[in-house]
Amino acid sequence: MTEKKIRVLIAKPGLDGHDRGAKVVARALRDAGMEVIYVGLKQTPEQIVETAIQEDVDVIGLSCLSGAHTYLFPKVMELLKKNNVEDILVTCGGIIPDDDVKTLNEAGIKGIFGPGCSTEDIVEFIKQNVKR
Template identity: 65%
Template sequence: MSEKIKVLIAKPGLDGHDRGAKVVARAFRDAGFEVIYTGLRQTPEQIVNAAIEEDVDAIGVSILSGAHNHCFSEIMNLLKHNSIDDIMVFGGGIIPDDDVAYLKSIGVAEVFGPGTPTDDTVKFVKANVRKGNE
């Protein structure tokens, strides 16, 4: 891959806990990715529109408010609705194990909980991006 991988770091939900999103955004930038950060409180529509406009390879969704099931499923539906299958969606935040299983079942590639080294997230995205959603 010669071109830089482009990642949208997105912050849906009403919470303002942006520490994780910002740390991960910096880690991607340091690893040579092109990173766009949406800022706080983006609706699923805004996130998917931004991803399409910016033609990103992946969307990293950070959410700590508890509204993850709602936000992720909206994002996945909107991607499907727009017939987009080449944008990988991954996430992080305070997300219980049971919900992680659900999120994976709707097509979220991976969920990185508290304590995940940023290198793991970066490596995962590098290895799995541009493969198309199954």
């Protein structure tokens, strides 16, 4: 019996063009045996949630380095709730000051991965926390 692969959507909400980290994470998750859907840049929260539902993903990884995370990430969470798909695990990365971590946690975002973190930690976090 083969185990179902974890499906992950990696997206960059908003206008931020810094996609180096998102791409590295996408590849690391793929190399760790997950199915990765990388939708790239300039995604609105609405588009991200719509894709997540259509693709039936287990995890959403959001990346933002512009500072717009405090608006965009909670917006994604709000839309997930509205669409009754709160069981999707949401993780994020970028330039997230400590002061914002609490806000994002309260919005329901579990794993917050800043500069210098290892992709192995991200893989491990997803494996431990994914609900399926």
